[in-house]
Amino acid sequence: MKVNDDMENRTWNQFTIKNGNKSLVLETIIKHSPISRAEIANKTGLNKGTVSSQVIELLDEELIYEKGPGESSGGRRPVMLLFNQKAGYSIGIDIGVNYILGILTDLEGDICGENSLPLLNSDFDNIIDKLFGIIDSLISYVPASRYSIVGIGIGVPGSVSKFGNILLAPNLGWKEVNLKSLMEAKYDCPVIVENEANAGAYGEKVFGSGINENDIVYVSVGVGIGVGLILNDQLYRGTNGFAGEMGHMTIEVNGTKCRCGNVGCWELYASEQALKSYSQQLGISSELDELDTMILLAEEGCETAIQAFQTLGEYLGVGIINIVNSFNPKQVIIGNRIAKAKKWMEQPLRTKAKNNSLWFQQNDLKIDFSKLTTHSAALGVAAFAFEGFLKSNIPSTLPVSSS
Template sequence: MTSITGDQALVKKINRSIVLNTIIRHAPLSRAKVSTITGLNKATVSNLVQELSDHHLVEEIGPGESSGGRKPRLLLFSGRAGSAVGIEIRLSQMIGVLTDLEGNILFEREEQLERHDLDFVLKSMTTLIKALMHEAPPSPYGVVGVGVGVPGMVDGEGNILFAPNLGWEMVPLQQRLEEEIGVSVTIDNEANAGAQGEFRFGAGRDAEHVLYISAGSGIGSGIMIHGELYKGARGYAGETGHMSIEADGMACSCGNRGCWELYASEKAYTQASPPLPSHRTRQLANLALAGDEDVISLFAGIGRFLGIGITNLVNSFNPQRVVIGGPLADARPWISSALEEVVAQRTLPYHRERMEITFAELGSRSTVIGAAYLAVSQFLGPVRVSTL
């Protein structure tokens, strides 16, 4: 009979995860509403809510509206039951946040990154993580884990396979960091982390199928399907910056030609004519704000190319919402109309219906907040079943 017991334990674990995810996603809500959304019967919901409440993960607030009879008590996720550390490695900085379990930033700190050799980065990262952990308020679970977003390809074991901008290849970052800090570590690509950040706490909150495009020194995408990040067979999905948009276009460092990111990311600044004084989006945005025509038309050109790539992705994935994040989001006033025009002209009409294009709500913090969420999600349990 042990197999039946095993199955029952698994079913209970899955149901508990469904109930918890429902409360996280739809709170505040009553037990009856949880039952309606999940299809689980009221007694099961009540038992699981009791268990989650005993584990400090769910709490109740005062009576909600009633359609007659006793007013129901509403359930909330106890976001303060623990905290998490999120780290984003950029080219010249490392950003770190301490968040509660609901992505609210409790403390934030930034370190300059002068060098990229692994020992130096590990040492700075360890110092930053320890400083953030030191700020954690007392809570039942304390710091539940550390999540890191990196500009590169990451496998399922937390190894960085390739991060060209850092000059890293086959770096066992998760293992090295766990040895240093003694807390569980989760690593993912910066676009995947950014997609999680926006999906959970930003512009993708109320959508189910979201394409997050991170446009900065290159382009990467996080693809959320039915509320889950699509990672592909081995975890490398979303390298959309290397999709060809010009068959005989410029040669790319990846070996392909005409890659999207050569035309629609900060890489395009180097081909501007006349040459531009700066290659940083924020500085160029200041010039555009001051009316610099060359910069304004450069941004419009990038907007058009962003639109071409987004058209390909919209036709492939039929998302509800496209969220554009990363440093290029700072140029929104000058890229968005060109981008939207191209998407309106080129996307298949049925795909365009009820599809929105928007920009990251968490601004430059999508990735770091999403990285902290990776740790939270690891802590809350590997069984994540969509309840949407």
């Protein structure tokens, strides 16, 4: 019995070492391509025979390809290896309260296709029908490739458990929705469902304004407000996955009642919801996109529209102060649709944050608007999808914390 156990352990250990070497080789190629086999051996410390065997497997799997020759260091010019980012594709979906945005990316996050639709009502069946339509259209864009669609990521404005179940999305009127199972049954591929602010934070860290920072607060401002946290270079989800529901922190004790059941929630005063009263004053039709219409009016010099955005900026500053004082981040990034109104919101926001935060919290703090604007969440969940495909071959570039 013991002999069999030893043989089983030895086989398992050999399997683990082999796959660990393969992961290391692929990671090195992704980070440094084009790169030769000899350079991989130098960078990883693996012997040339091990590198060669792992490269053969990766070539057979079409995750890498050869191109060359490269520069010679005094002998035969080496064949260079590159990561095949076109070996497969992922789909990233951002479900907002008044829109659905879908993107198709390759395995490095380059956008290869895009589709979006407005949402005029949040009826579940209506949203699912439009969601299917967008995904089907993106699938039709996929070029011929070894792995085709490797996964679908979906960001939703609500509380999502670590198992991908949507427990509550108050601005959509959703409660206890298992979107993951529904999508996997239809598309027969891995599906990741994530809070859209977490996805946005990840998108900014990997592709956007937060690339060079390890402590980031991402504030997603649309019809509601969500907050994603990157702390110590890790996405922080909390014990059960519900961290970041700061759009529902109280900033007005005797304030308006929110759809979540609380009163005086931050998102009632600093999101697109707060534009409604201003738009009504200006006689803007409810059938129009209020944010875009208000931006057009502000560009034309409308004082009511400009004042509306300035007030939103001040209220955003109030909430950001609380977050900064709690987490002491290096960077705060404001994203999603409201980032289009940066021109009028930025100065009031910065003034409020500077005047009201603790003076020592201001040292080295950066407050930026997203470079990705409306695409942060879609890119974030697309990255979750293709990293999930690669994770058996390459360690995650941004480890995920569950505590």
